[in-house]
Amino acid sequence: MAQLKDILYKVTINAVTGSTSIDVNNIDFDSRNIKDNDVFVAIKGTTVDGHDFVEVAIKNGAKAVVCETLPLELADGITYIEVESTSKALAFMAANFYGNPSENLKLIGVTGTNGKTTVTTLLYDLFKKAGFKVGLLSTVRVMVDNKEYKATHTTPDSLTINKYLKLMNDEGVEFCFMEVSSHGIHQNRTFGLQFEGGVFTNLSHDHLDYHSSFAEYRDVKKSFFDHLPKQAFALVNIDDKNGLVMLQNTQAKTYTYALKTYADYKAQVLENEFSGLLLKLNDNELWSKLIGSFNAYNITAIYGVADLLGLEKVEILRLISELESVSGRFQYVISEGRITAIVDYAHTPDALKNVLETINSIRTKNEELITVVGCGGNRDKTKRPTMGQIASALSTKVIFTSDNPRNEVPETIIEAIEKGVEPQNFKKIISITDRKQAIKTACQMANSKDIILIAGKGHETYQEIKGERFDFDDYKLVTEFLKQMEK
Structure with a gap:
């Protein structure tokens, strides 16, 4: 229980009807969850007001x-509080209610288009290995030190964030990666949260179903850095041209990382194999079990964050060398028949290009690279032809299939992907709507030493079709199919 006037601290209020000197039990923005003596915050959502x-x-x-309108x-x-922005009000109220955890x-x-899950998860793993109590708020899972909770959104609502941060406080958590x-x-x-630091990974084509333009998408990311406090740090990838844009108005202490240009944290790929990466990182050599140049960026960001948070440089290098790949991020299995199957979350053109280029840089070109890929329904439609163009240009064979079709007709999505295929690559492609059958076909097409990439869903253990979620695990399925073929 809390006093309403206390949880309204920092909220920009236009008008009040009734008393704020009242005790309230809880806050919620879903009317169905409201109980006696609760506060209801009326949020204008994308589909419901x-x-x-x-x-x-x-x-x-x-x-x-x-509310914004009485x-x-x-x-x-009933006490009515009219505010400028109910979403900002909710963020402050949630933080106040849980004691500003x-x-x-x-x-x-x-933040960034690609790499968020890998960077946050590996930082969680690294700091755990270093002996700290650590929290994680990610697409895949929420961790309160050793206790795991199911993740529902990449970034949960402000009430949920503060609830988890309060649990972390109760457990004595020192660092949280989000x-x-x-x-x-x-x-x-994320409004009203006190950040110690912010990291920008990269920016590429995504979420243009939600944001009106790429410029708006970029500027929304930038606003996160604009609101960082003076005592915080901002670490950005300056090989991405948007890296310096993120720093334009920030008050935070600024740092950079890169592979191609001079930066505070600079890495160079010395060896790139399926067994891992050999990197030169700020004059130190480092072996990592992670694979590909995109992971070289992730490792460099992780090194920078750990250094800025005060860990010893030699200790950071040792801990990075022990880190394993994140579920559904370049996760691979090699069958007894020497077929390599890779499962990756790559669901944007840039991520797919990175993964395929990484595989092509490692393989000998004497083997087939068979890619299974689709695009999600009810999401950014403009990227579909680009995904088709990249997959067909950088693979020797491609199977276009369903991802999470949601409420769209899968065949319509696949047709849009096919439109991006250039004439010289037509002979490489086939389309199989059923994802399970597509994965099975890829396994049947593969011979010894061939490589199969199954892209788009990564860690997800479901397929979303017409409002329902069905059990579906790319990694589990491809592993089973490869075993069946060897019997």
Whole structure:
């Protein structure tokens, strides 16, 4: 229980009807969850407007309502708080309600199109190995030191974030590594959090179903750095032309990392094999079990963050050499018949290009590279032809298939992907709508030493079709099919 006036601290209020000197039990933005003496915050979402459910919330027991527009009729005995932005208000209220937990640990936010999950997860693993109590808020999972919770969003809502951060406080967690998505920034889910540092990985074509343009997508990412405090650090990849854009208005202490240009943290790939990477990192040689130049960037970012957080440089290098790959990120299995199958989350043109170029830089070219790929339904449609163009240009054979079709017709999505295929690559492609059958066919097509890439879903253990989620695990399926073939 808390006093309403206390949890409204820092909220920009336009008008108040009723008293704020009242005790409230909880805060929620879903009217269905409201109980007696709760505060209902009416959020304008992309599909639903919480203002339409104020009456329902009051019937369910709400004692106070936070809104951007007051209802035409005000109910007796209810406190109404009119604010500029209910999403920002919710962020401050959530932080206040849970005792501003982000201030009691070192919170690092990682943003960018690709690499967020890998960087945050590997930082969690590294700091755990270093003996610290650590938290993780990622697409794949939420960790409160050793306890795991299921992740629902890349960046959860501000109430959920603060709830987990409070649990971390209770467990004595010192560091928390958090994925910060463009949706999360735009919807103010990270507003009001105290960040110790921010990391920018890269920016490429994604989420243009949500953002009106690439410039808006970039500027939303940039706003995360704009709000970092003076005492925080901002670490950006300056091989990406948007890296320096992120730093234009930040008050934070600025640092850079790169493979191709001079930077505070500079890496050079000396060897790149399926067994791992040999890197030169700020004049030190380092062997890593991770694979590919995109992971060289991730390792360099991890090294930079660990250094800026005060770990000993030699210790950081030792710990990085022990890190294993993240689930669904260049996760591979080699069958008894010497067929290599790689499962990767690559669901953007840039990520797919990176993975395929990495495989091509390692393979001898005497073997086939068979790619299985699709695109998600009800998401950015403009990237589909580009995905088709990249997959067909950089593979020897391609199977276009379903990803998570959601509410779209899978064949329509596949047709859009096929439009990007250049004439000289037509003979490489086949289309199989059923993803399971597509993976099985790839395994049947492969011979010894061939490489299969299954892209797009990575760590996901489901397939979303017409509002339902069905069990589906790319890594599990390809492993089973390869074993069946060897019987």
